[in-house]
Amino acid sequence: MELDNKTIVITGASSGIGAAAARLFLQEGANVVLGARSKDKLTALAEEIDPALQRTLVVPGDVTHIAYANELVTRAEERFGGLDGAFNNAGIVGDMVPVTEMTHANWSTVMTVNLTSAFLAAQAQIPALMRRGGGSLVFTSSFVGFSNGGMPGMAAYAASKAGMLGLVQSLASEHAIDAIRVNALLPGGTVTPAGGGGNVDAMAFIAGLHPVKRMARPTEIAQAAMFMLSDRASFMTGSPMQVDGGMSVRLI
Ligand SMILES: NC(=O)c1ccc[n+]([C@@H]2O[C@H](COP(=O)([O-])OP(=O)(O)OC[C@H]3O[C@@H](n4cnc5c(N)ncnc54)[C@H](OP(=O)(O)O)[C@@H]3O)[C@@H](O)[C@H]2O)c1
DSSP, X not given: OTTTTOEEEEESTTSHHHHHHHHHHHHTTOEEEEEOSOHHHHHXXXXXXXXXOXXXXXXXXXXXXXXXXHHHHHHHHHHHSSOOEEEEOOOOOOOOOOGGGOOHHHHHHHHIIIIIHXXXXXXXXXXXXXXXXOEEEEEEOOSTTSTTOOOTTOHHHHHHHHHHHHHXXXXXXXXXXXXXXXXXXXXXXXXXXXXXXXXXXXXXXHHHHSTTSSOBOHHHHHHHHHHHHSGGGTTOOSOEEEESTTGGGOXX
């Protein structure tokens, strides 16, 4: 049991990587607090993976709202007695257009959902981890905006995910003394609604960008998040962990 008795908030749990993380973390002994906007999807997942809802709590809401960031933490503490970590994973791609054609509204929305939400999550979660005497935060960044991840039409997404790395580095250095570890997870292309969205041509293109010539399964990304949330990663903080099928080291 890699996460035995740890209470973990997971955002973006209604789909893709977050839903895979919910299944995996629960299997590995965690109490999981599931966040996303879709109450129906969260409830269906919770009832499937934990029918008695003994170690699963559904807290629907929008990660761009500070009240929701706080609610995820307070509900976790009320129900399970404290918070040990969070997988801050909710995100959107936004409009895929060149910068010269991108609306200010799209830029703002993507930055708010992907990056400002991470700031709000950290502000809510760090005090709870301090009350617990330490813990671990993982933020889902991306290969896009990182080494070899220059992708046309994805400037807002790339900027939000690259900005997250700066946030993670600062948080890691600010709270290492509090026994709080903070790391970023950089998935490669992953088979989810956001990762090609079931479009066969798009998914073949994305797969071909990776030296391994395939996309990841969501659970392969969730495994890496679990490692960083577990005590096995006890000396790891401030890291951008690449789980990208070699994307960042490809030569062409
Ligand atoms: N798939 C890839 O190829 C890939 C690669 C690199 C990084 N990533 C990153 O991995 C993370 C998970 O993506 P995924 O591929 O699993 O995508 P996904 O299947 O589309 O899931 C995205 C999740 O984010 C939630 N979400 C979106 N906006 C939200 C909001 N305003 N408030 C609360 N929840 C919100 C969605 O739930 P609701 O719609 O119910 O709110 C959903 O659960 C994202 O941060 C993404 O950028 C994905």
